Amino acid sequence: GKVYGFNLVYSGNFLSQVEVSTFDMTRVMLGINPQNFSYCLSEGESFQSPEVVMAYSEDGLNGLSQVYHRFFKYRLMHGKYKNQERPIxxxxxxxxxxxxxxxxxxxxxxxxxxxxxxxxxxxxxxxxxxxxxxxxxxxxxxxxxxxxxxxxxxxxxxxxxxxxxxxxxxxxxxxxxxxxxxxxxxxxxxxxxxxxxxxxxxxxxxxxxxxxxxxxxxxxxxxxxxxxxxxxxxxxxxxxxxxxxxxxxxxxxxxxxxxxxxxxxxxxxxxxxxxxxxxxxxxxxxxxxxxxxxxxxxxxxxxxxxxxxxxxxxxxxxxxxxxxxxxxxxxxxxxxxxxxxxxxxxxxxxxxxxxxxxxxxxxxxxxxxxxxxxxxxxxxxxxxxxxxxxxxGDFYRLRSPFKGNETAFMAVSPKKDQALAMYFQTLNHVNASWIRFKLKGLEEDRLYRVQADLSPCLERLENPVLHASFNLEKKSLDYQAYGSELMEVGIPISRDDLSRKGGDFASILFKIDAKS
Missing domain, CATH: 3.20.20.70 (Aldolase class I)
Structure with missing residues (x-):
């Protein structure tokens, strides 16, 4: 849906308020926190208040975040590391x-x-x-x-x-x-x-x-x-x-x-x-x-x-x-x-x-x-x-850790021809169903190759008890699907895959590439 964002460009004490009047009018106020704040100005002096970055999107919080991400990366950051990859x-x-x-x-x-x-x-x-x-x-x-x-x-x-x-x-x-x-x-x-x-x-x-x-x-x-x-x-x-x-x-x-x-x-x-x-x-x-x-x-x-x-x-x-x-x-x-x-x-x-x-x-x-x-x-x-x-890449939050047991992130290239998606579960489930991991930001009519390394994590391989419990032979995911399929139906994730990855705190990284 439609989302408005307000971000104060300031590092000190601040106050953000949103209030709705009896006439159903909404007012947003951001600025220096008035508690214990005063500033004496002599004649001819001036005071510069902090600026606010206001943003709007019709595509929900993901859309609003992408507006902020682009603005901060391309307009606010400056110097040598603006638009530059970070050293490892x-x-x-x-x-x-x-x-x-x-x-x-x-x-x-x-x-x-x-x-x-x-x-x-x-x-x-x-x-x-x-x-x-x-x-x-x-x-x-x-x-x-x-x-x-x-x-x-x-x-x-x-x-x-x-x-x-x-x-x-x-x-x-x-x-x-x-x-x-x-x-x-x-x-x-x-x-x-x-x-x-x-x-x-x-x-x-x-x-x-x-x-x-x-x-x-x-x-x-x-x-x-x-x-x-x-x-x-x-x-x-x-x-x-x-x-x-x-x-x-x-x-x-x-x-x-x-x-x-x-x-x-x-x-x-x-x-x-x-x-x-x-x-x-x-x-x-x-x-x-x-x-x-x-x-x-x-x-x-x-x-x-x-x-x-x-x-x-x-x-x-x-x-x-x-x-x-x-x-x-x-x-x-x-x-x-x-x-x-x-x-x-x-x-x-x-x-x-x-x-x-x-x-x-x-x-x-x-x-x-x-x-x-x-x-x-x-x-x-x-x-x-x-x-x-x-x-x-445009960054998408796919599943919220604040709403459940899972977290998922995704980055999609501007041409929508390449993407990375990460699925993470906090705790393992007993007798749970398959997961349909739905993506965002792809082209509906475009064919993509989906790849993931499903081989067991090192901790699984080195534990003899766990080794006996699962089929730990090296395994990978590699198939093709259209963007509409990946976004509406999702990538199927087996609970056995997550168990091989460690069960608790397991994660899988998916590489998505458009077919030429």
Missing amino acids: LLNNWEATFFDFNEEKILHIAKKAKEVGAELFVLDDGWFGKRNDDYRGLGDWDANLEKLPQGIAGLSKKVEALGLKFGLWFEVEMVNMDSDLYRAHPDWMIATPGRFPSHARHQHVLDYSRKEVVDYIYGKMAKILRESSISYIKWDMNRYMSEPYSAALDAERQGEMMHRYILGVYDLYHRLTTEFPDVLFESCASGGARYDAGLMYYAPQTWCSDDSDAAERAKIQYGTSIAYPIVSIGSHVSQVPNQQLYRNTPLETRANMAYFGTFGYELDLNLLPEKEIEEVKKQIQFMKEYRKLIQID
Whole structure:
């Protein structure tokens, strides 16, 4: 049906309201949240309010999403990575946490190069005395005990392996146990006379103050100038609390949170201007930082630290309603998952991560050789299809994880001659019927070839009990059907196919190609 969408291009506190009057008139209002907000203007001064992207579609939420996806990809994002495929990366966080040195990092990076990754990202723990999350935020100088030649030396060694190098920052935050806080305690957001609330043992720097932004810019720019860095992950892991600036008079405290966001934009603007070839990834976890305002500077966002494949079904489904797939940070992480201790098949973890930027967050050296070979195939597959998924294709949500046990995504090329569709079930069913997996976006009168690998997942093959329960001989799906058939009748999926794929948390990826 007919759908209207409204999206505020702003990264600060906001309010969205929809109300229907007694005369059956609907009014939509979006803008800066009025709670604790005020702004003093002197004669001749002006104030610029945030813009709203309004969209309309006659094709339901999928149609509305596609309007937003095209607008954000082709109009809002800018710079080198506008309309560009994203590099396949490996991030060391879940592989090492804070416990690493240069030798361990290079050992992980070498394996990443071996399987075909293109970018290695060093996460938290490389700076100051940052051996845990109690200390070090704000001290953006390399820990030379871990990295004897600093970031400059490590980055050049990673590039010598044939990989690009990326680096993690959380530059809006400070720990009280840091040289920065000890030198400038007034740079921390805190209300005088009240206990400053911490989250993850960290506090928020006052970006409404130009000197704070200038200081952080100087630290980041120095590292970027001295090192070979292609990617920055900009984390933001907590909300603002006790919003008071020591630099503002009492009557101007209502300006503080808006001025803070302007400070964030100023820092992004300076960095992206001086370093236009660096890919910036913002981060939503904790700070709710997934918005069109930041997407102008950072064309992708790490949408959640919850990297479990089953959880990601809802996370990525919901994010896709407004934001394009190319902006969704998505990784294959280790099992048991470090948030939920859940085991999901390696195949499913990759199938879910394909519908995003795609990468890995684990130590590949710990995987058995069979899984390493599977990872190589996954990376090869993503390199072949990422242009369709990330740049050219129209994205469809086919089944909602919020309404049942299944999730399904699909990407269709502009000429409707190629498509990828992913079906995922959360839990297996007993004595259930066949599934009719109905697609969208194809040409009704066009003949398509449908292919899927139905061979059992590695976890099935290596479990003798499960091996005896099913016919685990290699099997594939390969048949032809017209677009109308695939959309109205659907692809038949057998419950045995899903059981071979693991049963719980099983997934199947379908390739659809038009016949010439």
